[in-house]
Amino acid sequence: MHFRHPVIAAALLAAAGLGGAAGAQTRSAVSVAAPWHVNNYEPSQDGYIYQRMQIGETLVDVCEDAAPCPGLATGWTTSEDGLEWRFDLRQGVTFHDGSAMDAEIAAANLRRAAERPGVLALVPLTAVVAEGDQVVIRLETPFAALPSVLANYGAMIVAPASFDANGDAVAFIGTGPFRVVSMAPPLSLVAERFDGYWGEAAHVAEVRYLSSHRPETRALMIESGDADLALNLDKDGFDRLDALDLSTVHAVPIPRTVLVKMNLARPQLAEAEARRALSLAIDREGVAIGILDFPDAAANQLFPPVLAGWHDADQPAVVHDPEQAREILAGLGWAPGSDGVLVRDGERFSLTLRTYPNRPELPLIAAALQDQWRDIGVELKVSIGNSSDVPGGHQDGTLDMALAARNYGLTPDPIVNAFDDFKAGGGGWGAMNWDAPDVDAALRVALAETDPAARAGAIRAVTDALQTELPVIPVAWSMLTVGQSAALQGVTIDPLERSYGLSQVRWAD
Known part of the structure; x- marks a missing residue:
């Protein structure tokens, strides 16, 4: 097999502390190559990566028809005047550090998110409080798009230990099917399966995120086995992977x-x-x-x-x-x-x-x-x-x-x-x-x-x-152009780019 830049992928992996081929050799892990850096643990900044890697979750999820549906909240109601929303919190959910999620923690996350740049800042909030097992959101004026806003990565619910005494994010302790093992900014993130997950357990034991700026490099990483899923391919890389038996490509509007x-x-x-x-x-x-x-x-x-x-x-x-x-x-x-x-x-x-x-x-x-x-x-x-x-x-x-x-x-x-x-x-x-x-x-x-x-x-x-x-x-x-190892099964492409669907993938026998 001919590589135009045969050492690029290996150099990137070495710089990220992930020497050696990834999922193609390990088969208990899946590696994702994408163009975005992972710089910190702050949900309002790099939260989209933690959401896509299924490390963090939100009160509201998104169904296949792009409509809001239950996530960490099992349902919600709104008052007749549209000024009060009540979200019923899912019970039995634990964070990756073993602590329990409750309504007060969820409300505190949303209050913090509303103070930072992001879509939640657009909501005309007057209060976010916990009442029993409900998160209650009160508004100054009606805001019909509230459930959609709460599905955004900036509204993810993380454990209190994610923040220091000044409120700065020092870790990312979420509720998703994978939990953070290590992060080497700006290039890589490693997460492992969380056995205490409230939902369906992931099939693979480990997932890895690798930031690779150049699209041709991401395509080469699929060819070499240094990545199992690569996002945002250029035309040449997409066409080349499409012609190879070892890879499969997807293009989704x-x-x-x-x-x-x-x-x-x-x-x-x-x-x-x-x-x-x-x-x-x-x-x-x-x-x-x-x-x-x-x-x-x-x-x-x-x-x-x-x-x-x-x-x-x-x-x-x-x-x-x-x-x-x-x-x-x-x-x-x-x-x-x-x-x-x-x-x-x-x-x-x-x-x-x-x-x-x-x-x-x-x-x-x-x-x-x-x-x-x-x-x-x-x-x-x-x-x-x-x-x-x-x-x-x-x-x-x-x-x-x-x-x-x-x-x-x-x-x-x-x-x-x-x-x-x-x-x-x-x-x-x-x-x-x-x-x-x-x-x-x-x-x-x-x-x-x-x-x-x-x-x-x-x-x-x-x-x-x-x-x-x-x-x-x-x-x-x-x-959205995606290349994957042909041996990786269960890959789904989310048109809203909220998730890579890694909990559902598995390796062919």
């Missing part, structure tokens, strides 16, 4: 959209018609086929089909019309300069687009946008850095544009992310300097309203405005 975020305070981007011209110049089908290798990924709207309540099936197909784009820009007063770049009132249509390589398709799509916009007279400079550069540029105002993959599945109901992105003032991953008070009002209705018809009307008002005004430009809907 997920509620994540590749989009162009724009600073509407820039004169080049302030007019909706200019943004529409940029959108018309994008060859989405070319991106979907040539870069993503998934023709159905071309995005004709922001929310993908997996988000049925937010996706408009009646929207026309995507249009690629660079000639119309040129006509629109000319009508706005933009004319070619001496070098072909459009100029208006002494201002060049020249902008910098930031992106990041954690999602391997993003730099490739950025290069395609650079070529396609050059064709209509728009100069695009591409800057590849860290994902934090996008919200950072929003905060300090230095951002022109960004190409990002925005996850609208952080909670089962995308209202939480949509509100964060498009409320008045916008958000770090959404609109920037977009004045849309009607959208803000509709988002607040969608957050609070329990009547299905009223809520659907508010959501439609939001999606219509996004489609017309284009404060962000959708480019493609993401696919």
Whole structure:
């Protein structure tokens, strides 16, 4: 077997303190390779890794139909006015240190989470208290999406010993089917089966998480047996693993959209018609086929089909019309300069687009946008850095544009992310300097309203405005690409990316 970089996987494993091949040789362990670092034990920061590795759990889980369902809470009720929610705590649950979970501990976790950055900070809480075996949440105003918020990793319930006297996370002691054995930041995490788990026991004895930044390395790790499951493969790695007998690949549509975020305070981007011209110049089908290798990924709207309540099936197909784009820009007063770049009132249509390589398709799509916009007279400079550069540029105002993959599945109901992105003032991953008070009002209705018809009307008002005004430009809907050892059975791919399903996998005999 030929490896383009035969020592990369071994070097990564050695750096992480996991020398030697992983699950393929051990057969009692499963190793996962993914692009994200694991830096600390803080649920609000790296909690998504502990949730995906099934180390931590939440009061509310998510069913196969993406609806909230029982987790550490067996059920819940709400008052008629929507201001009080009661969650019945599951009995007989123990933390990984052997201590018992109770309502007071669960309530304390939620109070702490509400004070930190994350989706729970959006909830209009007035109190979170324990009453018997119930966690009672009281609100200032109705918030219909509360169960969905409580399914987010930031609301995981961990043992009190996870925190020191100052409230800082010093360990991660959860309730899941696996418990932490060791963590070597930023590269690796090892967990073992928790025999005291309240639910169905895991089949494998150990699971390992390995952070590997480069997608080609993650594919090579499947080939070499240094990883058994690899996430977010690039096209070459996906195709290569698909051709091998030793591996199996999966591609699942997920509620994540590749989009162009724009600073509407820039004169080049302030007019909706200019943004529409940029959108018309994008060859989405070319991106979907040539870069993503998934023709159905071309995005004709922001929310993908997996988000049925937010996706408009009646929207026309995507249009690629660079000639119309040129006509629109000319009508706005933009004319070619001496070098072909459009100029208006002494201002060049020249902008910098930031992106990041954690999602391997993003730099490739950025290069395609650079070529396609050059064709209509728009100069695009591409800057590849860290994902934090996008919200950072929003905060300090230095951002022109960004190409990002925005996850609208952080909670089962995308209202939480949509509100964060498009409320008045916008958000770090959404609109920037977009004045849309009607959208803000509709988002607040969608957050609070329990009547299905009223809520659907508010959501439609939001999606219509996004489609017309284009404060962000959708480019493609993401696919979660996964490679696995062919000998690993029971692999399931979660489109919401909440779990790797490791408790259900087993090795073939």
